Amino acid sequence: MIQVGDYCRPASVAEAVTLCAREGAVSFAGGTDLMVKARGRSQFRDKTFVDLGGMSELSFIRDEGETISIGAAVTLTQLLQTAAIKESVPLLWQAASRVANRQVRNRATLAGNIANACPASDCIPALMVLGASVTVTGTEGERTIPVAELFRSCEACLRHDGMQVRTCFFLETVTKKLTLRQGELITSLEISKQSAEQRSVFYKLTENRSSGMAVLNFAMTGSLGADGTVTAFSVCPGGVFPKPRCFPERENPLLGRLPDRALFQSIVQEISDSLAAEKDTLAGYAYKSRVLPEILQDGMAQLFLGIPMEGSEWSI
Ligand SMILES: Cc1cc2nc3c(=O)[nH]c(=O)nc-3n(C[C@H](O)[C@H](O)[C@H](O)COP(=O)(O)OP(=O)(O)OC[C@H]3O[C@@H](n4cnc5c(N)ncnc54)[C@H](O)[C@@H]3O)c2cc1C
Numbered sequence: 001m002i003q004v005g006d007y008c009r010p011a012s013v014a015e016a017v018t019l020c021a022r023e024g025a026v027s028f029a030g031g032t033d034l035m036v037k038a039r040g041r042s043q044f045r046d047k048t049f050v051d052l053g054g055m056s057e058l059s060f061i062r063d064e065g066e067t068i069s070i071g072a073a074v075t076l077t078q079l080l081q082t083a084a085i086k087e088s089v090p091l092l093w094q095a096a097s098r099v100a101n102r103q104v105r106n107r108a109t110l111a112g113n114i115a116n117a118c119p120a121s122d123c124i125p126a127l128m129v130l131g132a133s134v135t136v137t138g139t140e141g142e143r144t145i146p147v148a149e150l151f152r153s154c155e156a157c158l159r160h161d162g163m164q165v166r167t168c169f170f171l172e173t174v175t176k177k178l179t180l181r182q183g184e185l186i187t188s189l190e191i192s193k194q195s196a197e198q199r200s201v202f203y204k205l206t207e208n209r210s211s212g213m214a215v216l217n218f219a220m221t222g223s224l225g226a227d228g229t230v231t232a233f234s235v236c237p238g239g240v241f242p243k244p245r246c247f248p249e250r251e252n253p254l255l256g257r258l259p260d261r262a263l264f265q266s267i268v269q270e271i272s273d274s275l276a277a278e279k280d281t282l283a284g285y286a287y288k289s290r291v292l293p294e295i296l297q298d299g300m301a302q303l304f305l306g307i308p309m310e311g312s313e314w315s316i
Contacts, residue, residue, distance in 0.1 A: 007049045013057050013137055013187055019050045021139045021183030027174070029053045029073060030107035032100070033116040053107070058187060061085065070189045072111035077102070079110055088193040091200035091219055095126035098204045098217075111186045114147065117177035118213070119157050119244070125219035125236035126202060128244050132191040138184035145179065147189075151243040152177055158242055158282045197223040198232070201299045203309060205291065214239050215284065216292055222254075222303050230254040230304065235267065235296065240275055240288055247271050259304035261297065268293045 010016035020027050027050045028034040038044040052058060058073035061082050068088055070079065076096045079085050086093045099105055099113065099122045113123045114134065127147045134145055154177050174180045194200065200221045206212040220235040233254045236246045248254075253266040272293055279285050301307040 007051065009051045010055065013055070013185070016050055016052060016055070016185060017137055017139055017183060019048065020185055022048065024048055025050055025183070026172075027052055027185055029109040029112045030075065030104075032104050032108045033112060033118070052111075052185070053109070058111075060188075063088075064190075066193060068191050068193060070110055070191070072109060072186050072188060074110060076105035076108050076110060076113070080105070089130065089191050090194060091130060091202055091221065092123065092126045092191065094200075094202040095122045095217075095219060098122050098202065110189060114150070114189070115173055115178060115186055117151050117154065117157075117173060117243075119154070119241060120214045120217065120239040122202075122204060122214060122217055122238070124244050125217060125238045126200075127189070127191065128236040128246050129200075129219045129221045129234045130191055130194070132189055134186045135188045135190065136180055136184045137187045138181055142187070144190070148244070148246065150178055150180075152179060153242040155242050155281050158240075158278060194221070195223075199223060199303050201303050201309075203295060203299055205295065216240065216288055216295065218296065218299060220299055220303055222300075224259070224304065228258055229256050230259055231256075233267070233303075235271075235299070237271060237292060237296070240278065240282060240292065242278070242281070245274070247274075249274075259300070261301065264297055264300040264304075267300070268296050271296060 008019055010019055019025055024047050026047045029052045052073055055073045058071040060071040061074060062069040063084050068084065076099055079096050080093060096110065099108060110123055113121050114127065132147045134147060134150060136143055136145060174184065175182055198221055202219045204214045204217040206214055217238040218235055222233040223231045225231045233252060234246050236244055247270055248267055254263060257263055272289065275289055275292065282288065298309040302309050
């Protein structure tokens with residue numbers, strides 16, 4: 001008989017889903033986000049903690065041909081040690097390698113990085129531009145949700161200053177920050193493999209190289225046709241918007257054009273205009289609104305012109 005305040009280790013997804021559907025249940029995997037939030041906070045005292053970490057049914061990385069499927073209990077270390085991830089989705093590999101430090105990555109899961117829905121998450125921008133989706137499972141069965149449709153807007157999150165989590169202590173991440181129903185769990189992620197032509201760049205600006213959340217980050221993908229014109233482009237900046245967004249949001253001004261810095265400016269301007277709406281909510285707006293255009297320009301120059309970004313690891 002499960003009591004409130006219990007810690008449970010379900011043996012199967014079916015059991016986990018049943019437990020998580022109960023009032024007051026909170027799922028977690030590595031606990032590297034949840035335990036930081038929960039420490040010393042009374043609203044977590046009477047919850048039933050459902051531990052998905054290490055669950056064998058969710059500990060898989062499967063090559064499905066054109067896609068890769070990653071179970072929700074896979075840690076970032078396991079992800080980084082899998083050759084198929086580095087070869088097939090190098091952008092995700094790069095982003096995951098920049099999360100925290102080895103100790104954190106040994107416990108932290110990719111699913112937890114998504115489900116925590118922090119605007120400065122390192123993996124979410126990569127998954128957004130790669131068009132990934134998640135499989136979620138609840139008492140009513142399974143459904144697939146594109147990562148781009150998974151998040152709710154969280155203005156409170158924008159007031160964070162790096163790891164100094166001051167305002168967002170949402171316990172019910174699943175229903176408050178994600179478009180999931182009570183009791184639904186992310187059980188896996190599905191990502192299309194990057195094609196040989198699909199170039200990508202991940203970039204992270206952080207205060208503390210060894211373990212800091214991003215002050216700003218971005219993931220971008222793009223490709224060029226045989227005639228040198230742009231055939232695809234997408235960028236997702238992190239650490240600036242209340243929910244993840246890919247740009248361009250409407251018509252893509254780069255398509256069919258030869259890449260150059262003047263052309264890149266049209267994308268940078270669209271992002272800067274959108275960012276202006278966050279002036280009163282975003283911690284560090286003055287700094288971020290000045291730096292983001294520069295790093296986006298440099299990222300596009302690396303992506304399309306092969307000009308390496310100055311200092312591929314920036315620190316402030
Ligand atoms: C010192 C430190 C440094 C960090 N640095 C970084 C960094 O540089 N970059 C970065 O992106 N993150 C960083 N983080 C945050 C964190 O490590 C990552 O977000 C991590 O991937 C979370 O995974 P987890 O398994 O530990 O999540 P947990 O803490 O277990 O869970 C996080 C949230 O997701 C929910 N959840 C977990 N799994 C599921 C699931 N399968 N279905 C539904 N909901 C689920 C939980 O209920 C909880 O609300 C850092 C954390 C610490 C403590």
